[in-house]
Amino acid sequence: MTRMAMFRQREGRRDEAASRYFPVDYITHHIIGSVVCATIVFLVVCVLYVLSHFDLIMQDIYNTDLVGFLSSAVRLYVVLTGGYCLFAGIIYAVRYYRMQKRISTYALGLRRLKEMTDSEGLTNDDAG
Amino acid sequence: MTTLVEIKQLIKSIYVRYELWITPLWKFLLSFLSLSLINSHVGYLSAIKPTPIVLMCALLCSFMPTGFMVFISSFFILGHFYAVSIETLGVTLVLFLLMFLLYFRFGPGDTVVLMLMPMLFLFKIPYLMPLALGLVASPVSVAAMSCGTVIYYLLSYVQTNATTMGASSVAVGEDTEIVVQLRSFLTGFMMNRGMWVTVAAFAAVLIVVYLIRRLPVDHAWKAAILVGAVLNLILLMVGDFMYDTRFSFVGVVAGTLISALLCFILEFFFFQLDYSRTERVQFEDDEYFYYVKAVPKVTLAEPERRVKKINRAHNAAKPVHHTSSAQSGRRMPEPEDEEDEMLRERVPSRTASRPMGAADRTRSVAGRTAAGRAPVRTAGATVRQPGSATRSVSGAAARPAAHRPAPAASTRSIPRTQAASTDEMPDRVLRVNKDINK
Numbered sequence: 001m002t003r004m005a006m007f008r009q010r011e012g013r014r015d016e017a018a019s020r021y022f023p024v025d026y027i028t029h030h031i032i033g034s035v036v037c038a039t040i041v042f043l044v045v046c047v048l049y050v051l052s053h054f055d056l057i058m059q060d061i062y063n064t065d066l067v068g069f070l071s072s073a074v075r076l077y078v079v080l081t082g083g084y085c086l087f088a089g090i091i092y093a094v095r096y097y098r099m100q101k102r103i104s105t106y107a108l109g110l111r112r113l114k115e116m117t118d119s120e121g122l123t124n125d126d127a128g
Numbered sequence: 129m130t131t132l133v134e135i136k137q138l139i140k141s142i143y144v145r146y147e148l149w150i151t152p153l154w155k156f157l158l159s160f161l162s163l164s165l166i167n168s169h170v171g172y173l174s175a176i177k178p179t180p181i182v183l184m185c186a187l188l189c190s191f192m193p194t195g196f197m198v199f200i201s202s203f204f205i206l207g208h209f210y211a212v213s214i215e216t217l218g219v220t221l222v223l224f225l226l227m228f229l230l231y232f233r234f235g236p237g238d239t240v241v242l243m244l245m246p247m248l249f250l251f252k253i254p255y256l257m258p259l260a261l262g263l264v265a266s267p268v269s270v271a272a273m274s275c276g277t278v279i280y281y282l283l284s285y286v287q288t289n290a291t292t293m294g295a296s297s298v299a300v301g302e303d304t305e306i307v308v309q310l311r312s313f314l315t316g317f318m319m320n321r322g323m324w325v326t327v328a329a330f331a332a333v334l335i336v337v338y339l340i341r342r343l344p345v346d347h348a349w350k351a352a353i354l355v356g357a358v359l360n361l362i363l364l365m366v367g368d369f370m371y372d373t374r375f376s377f378v379g380v381v382a383g384t385l386i387s388a389l390l391c392f393i394l395e396f397f398f399f400q401l402d403y404s405r406t407e408r409v410q411f412e413d414d415e416y417f418y419y420v421k422a423v424p425k426v427t428l429a430e431p432e433r434r435v436k437k438i439n440r441a442h443n444a445a446k447p448v449h450h451t452s453s454a455q456s457g458r459r460m461p462e463p464e465d466e467e468d469e470m471l472r473e474r475v476p477s478r479t480a481s482r483p484m485g486a487a488d489r490t491r492s493v494a495g496r497t498a499a500g501r502a503p504v505r506t507a508g509a510t511v512r513q514p515g516s517a518t519r520s521v522s523g524a525a526a527r528p529a530a531h532r533p534a535p536a537a538s539t540r541s542i543p544r545t546q547a548a549s550t551d552e553m554p555d556r557v558l559r560v561n562k563d564i565n566k
Contacts, residue, residue, distance in 0.1 A: 033233070034233070037230065038230075040225075041225070041226055041229050044222050045222070048218075048222055048310075048314070051218075051307065052310040052314050053311065054307045055307055055308075088234075091234055
């Protein structure tokens with residue numbers, strides 16, 4: 001009972017919020033967030049790179065294959081973002097699985113508690 | 129060893145009892161230490177350097193979630209770097225943004241690791257962190273530890289090069305110069321081989337320690353600490369040999385030894401098992417067979433509190449005996465109500481530690497006036513319960529000890545002339561003693 005109360009106060013709130021999702025929805029929701037974060041990071045790093053190499057870029061701008069440069073940048077973006085999202089998907093899938101386990105353990109505990117109180121013939125007021 | 133276990137249990141009980149105050153206290157100390165170290169090492173912005181500001185920020189952190197400590201520390205670092213140069217601020221801001229977006233979405237609970245890591249570097253024992261995290265955390269903590277390492281090297285780099293970085297920006301102030309500054313800062317910081325060797329070595333140590341301490345073998349934690357310490361030494365020395373990172377050999381060895389010792393203390397607090405009482409059991413339920421190895425933790429049984437009861441009588445006709453159960457050879461009666469419970473809790477701390485002598489018995493009846501215990505309150509209690517016999521007792525209590533007749537040494541009970549002649553006597557005596565004990 002103490003463990004159940006502790007769970008209710010600590011992980012319970014977060015798990016309860018997460019348990020409202022289906023697994024696919026939960027993971028997809030976080031993967032979309034990860035895509036947004038990865039995109040922002042990629043853009044920021046690109047800006048930093050351009051700023052730090054601005055003089056070199058301006059010198060060679062007419063000799064640079066812009067299409068090739070952009071395509072390689074897009075490829076890099078896809079690889080990095082894809083890898084990050086895969087990582088995020090695994091992490092959130094594991095989290096959802098663990099959360100489900102905790103919730104089911106909690107529900108089992110609640111059921112046992114109810115059986116105990118029923119067998120002792122206690123009302124809710126007495127038990128509370 | 130028993131004493132150490134007792135001390136450990138005492139510390140745990142104190143922490144559990146005063147957790148409400150201890151948690152803000154450690155948050156305050158950690159924030160104060162962190163901000164003070166930032167100010168002392170990269171304190172270029174004088175506006176946020178005074179101690180009162182640091183104290184106020186630390187006080188704020190003590191009542192906020194741990195993530196707020198990271199926010200305040202980041203704010204201090206960015207402020208100081210702004211005073212150095214705008215390029216330094218830009219790069220640091222991007223670095224913090226990367227850390228926040230990429231990592232702290234997953235592991236917001238490891239903020240303390242991020243705060244502690246640069247501190248441990250300054251205390252010359254950063255090797256403690258991978259060993260300790262391998263013991264008590266999971267491999268996910270590698271990210272927080274690596275971020276902390278990078279932040280330390282960033283602070284160190286800026287501290288070393290602040291003069292050149294700030295001087296050229298202020299003196300020239302041209303766009304091309306800013307670009308050059310930005311590039312040199314990025315190159316100098318990111319090409320720091322020592323940083324990457326340290327990050328890689330610490331990550332490997334943490335994972336190896338974690339894997340070993342999870343093994344179902346005896347003394348897994350001790351083995352994990354030893355293997356982790358040796359691996360740490362080897363990796364850093366090999367890294368130094370390969371990439372010329374200029375680690376101090378003596379510093380690495382001494383720091384690793386100290387870290388290993390601290391980890392053994394950690395083990396004492398978190399994983400002290402009695403392997404001599406290991407049990408192997410098998411059982412089954414509807415779905416599984418279980419083969420279980422159970423190793424009990426080393427704990428001490430709670431010391432039994434012996435209560436010597438005084439001033440207790442079941443009826444007024446009998447005298448009130450002031451003797452312990454051991455002295456009289458009788459078993460002490462069980463408490464009958466809450467007042468008795470309170471008395472049982474309070475009395476032992478003052479009287480039960482030694483056999484009660486005749487003078488003690490008299491003092492306990494007379495309100496312990498001679499020992500300097502609030503005679504006024506005793507007398508007040510008596511006024512509320514008027515009675516001739518009781519008045520004589522309280523009168524003795526109210527008088528100074530020097531003016532009281534000396535009690536007989538052989539007295540083991542209150543004479544009936546001093547005790548109440550009605551059934552109220554036990555309650556009255558209890559009430560008087562409760563007042564005294566307050």
